[in-house]
Amino acid sequence: MTRRTAPFRLGGRATTAAYPTGPRTTRGAGRRAAATVLLAAAALTGCTATANPDANGGSSAESDLDADCRATKSDAGLEVTLTVSPCPPTGGGAAGTAGVEVKDAEGKAVPGAKVEINPEMPNMKMKGGNQTARPKGDGYEAKLVLGMPGDWRITVTVVPAAGEKSTTAFNLTAKD
Template structure:
């Protein structure tokens, strides 16, 4: 008999209360860990795909259109995010985020402080703020998506004069 199957301890006490709770065997713990890993992998994989169009090509999922562009409005500003490469890729390869900012009259907003913050809400991963630099009539920042899957890109624009604007864009990065 082993200590787990022995009905009594040497002093005659019952064994059920004397042994700590937890996995009964290392093999059982390994099985539970493997099962949890399989379920986690399945959850990640089901949320990572884009869609396939009628021609069989892949189109970006989330808020982006077929040109990897999306527009949102907040606090009187219109913010357009354009992601390259299209479709966006995960795995740590550096891409770019182009940000166009227009006022209520449709004019470009120069001299604003523009920051992007990529995060993966399902995995509770944050990419850290990146400050965009002026580029033409808009702004550009490096965009690094650590892995394939669903991402939220939060863009914060603080004009030289006026109220700050925060908009969020959802996208799905491919492998």
């Protein structure tokens, strides 16, 4: 291993030191700067609103939620209602909740089902990871974390104790 001993300029003066001296960035600061640049680039390239059809024929640019942050869709003979809290949904990594009500064709609650939610941001190709919903009252509840503001698709998968599996997708827009 050889050391650099040729003259070079540092701060306007010539030196022959083995290595330049001066302010150095720490490893953590360099990583934070790189992460900031990557996030900015991802945000700039993903800001175009393109239609991405979901499993129920909608697009990620339109929210399915009403003013109370609720939406209902049907699949495989089940009626699935998603309620998001806080209302309106917020991005940025703060944990919220997703309430899921599942009713059969007769309008009765479906107890004992396995319910999972999977948030994803289609425009950014970003997934939030599956969350298993726990029974709560006549429905189910799961933690919902939206990593950043923007258009999200929440896929709700219901596997009832008896009957056919249902997969329903809801579009929503998370605010700052």
